[in-house]
Amino acid sequence: MPVPLYEAKAAFFRMPGHPVRIRVLELLQDGPMSVRDLLAAIEVEPSNLSQQLAALRRSGIVTATRTGSTVIYEPADGDVAELLAAARRILSMLPAGRQDLLAELRGTELAR
Known part of the structure; x- marks a missing residue:
């Protein structure tokens, strides 16, 4: 089945x-x-x-x-990069209580 x-x-x-x-x-x-x-x-x-x-x-x-x-x-293939980018976008919309994660996300975007 x-x-x-x-x-x-x-x-x-x-x-x-x-x-x-x-x-x-x-x-x-x-x-x-x-x-x-x-x-x-x-x-x-x-x-x-x-x-x-x-x-x-x-x-x-x-x-x-x-x-x-x-x-x-x-x-x-390139789809993995798209999946990781989508996860980053979703995580960047987390509630304000997750400022530590948001700061890390923004920092790694600058490093790329």
Whole structure:
């Protein structure tokens, strides 16, 4: 029996639902990155990053290319960037009690 669309959407939205995965997706918007570069930017344990990258690969959200001993990751397509931008727009409309988050959102927009 086929999976209903609403269940497929729920599974899709759970996929990027980890802070490290979100950060990886944000970083990859600027271009492909090696595992070494991702580790330096995210500052997590290599095993944790590896686990999160594997989940993103399995879902098809990112692709990996090996060149010698270096693995380069990049988004599978531009729709991921659109999804992250939509999340940013939605979060920027949060109630006034979330000024800390709004300040961070505005700061990262300036950095891009």
